[in-house]
Amino acid sequence: MAVDLELTPKTKRAPGEPCCEPVVYPDVDRERALRMAEVAKAIGDPIRLQVVDVLRKHAGKVCVYELEPLFDVSQSTLSHHLKKLRDAGIVDSERRGLWAYYYVLPDALDELAAWLG
Amino acid sequence: MAVDLELTPKTKRAPGEPCCEPVVYPDVDRERALRMAEVAKAIGDPIRLQVVDVLRKHAGKVCVYELEPLFDVSQSTLSHHLKKLRDAGIVDSERRGLWAYYYVLPDALDELAAWLG
Numbered sequence: 001m002a003v004d005l006e007l008t009p010k011t012k013r014a015p016g017e018p019c020c021e022p023v024v025y026p027d028v029d030r031e032r033a034l035r036m037a038e039v040a041k042a043i044g045d046p047i048r049l050q051v052v053d054v055l056r057k058h059a060g061k062v063c064v065y066e067l068e069p070l071f072d073v074s075q076s077t078l079s080h081h082l083k084k085l086r087d088a089g090i091v092d093s094e095r096r097g098l099w100a101y102y103y104v105l106p107d108a109l110d111e112l113a114a115w116l117g
Numbered sequence: 118m119a120v121d122l123e124l125t126p127k128t129k130r131a132p133g134e135p136c137c138e139p140v141v142y143p144d145v146d147r148e149r150a151l152r153m154a155e156v157a158k159a160i161g162d163p164i165r166l167q168v169v170d171v172l173r174k175h176a177g178k179v180c181v182y183e184l185e186p187l188f189d190v191s192q193s194t195l196s197h198h199l200k201k202l203r204d205a206g207i208v209d210s211e212r213r214g215l216w217a218y219y220y221v222l223p224d225a226l227d228e229l230a231a232w233l234g
Contacts, residue, residue, distance in 0.1 A: 053143040
């Protein structure tokens with residue numbers, strides 16, 4: 001594990017005997033925790049989770065116009081959710097004419113899935 | 118999938134041809150999405166994710182006093198994080214004397230892990 005100030009134990013010790021056996025340090029270092037937490041936070045909303053579900057199942061790329069009827073939210077709300085997913089590195093889009101086509105980035109969820117599994 | 122007003126397609130249709138093939142509906146219904154999003158949101162913070170990592174690796178139950186030196190946050194911040202994890206159904210605790218002992222609830226992460234995997 002990389003040396004990380006945030007994981008360095010404090011020197012403070014409470015008086016008396018330890019109340020339980022010493023715990024192990026996290027296997028997940030701070031950098032990896034930040035990466036996975038960002039992904040988890042992005043899917044920590046039911047609409048965004050369902051959007052990812054649709055995009056993962058869909059073989060191709062999906063334009064916002066086709067996503068919109070699936071969810072009872074405004075187009076601006078949906079765009080806001082898609083931006084959060086893009087900022088977290090879960091989805092990306094490409095523009096063709098008027099439309100932005102969204103897709104889930106390969107491996108975007110793998111690290112979190114492996115840790116959870 | 119359960120009937121869910123929030124997943125009912127809107128009747129609004131844009132003029133002209135569809136811009137891409139129709140997408141599939143989410144396999145994940147609203148109720149399941151809410152459950153999994155709550156779990157994801159709770160681990161959507163690097164400290165909380167590392168706390169879960171420690172608790173999962175630890176065979177027994179861990180008291181807050183032993184967790185605290187692992188993270189450079191105050192006890193009240195750590196307690197706040199533990200409360201969020203408990204509210205999301207990921208951890209629970211039992212009190213023995215002065216100390217609260219925390220542990221990860223069995224199966225708490227399984228649904229999200231299965232969906233991600």
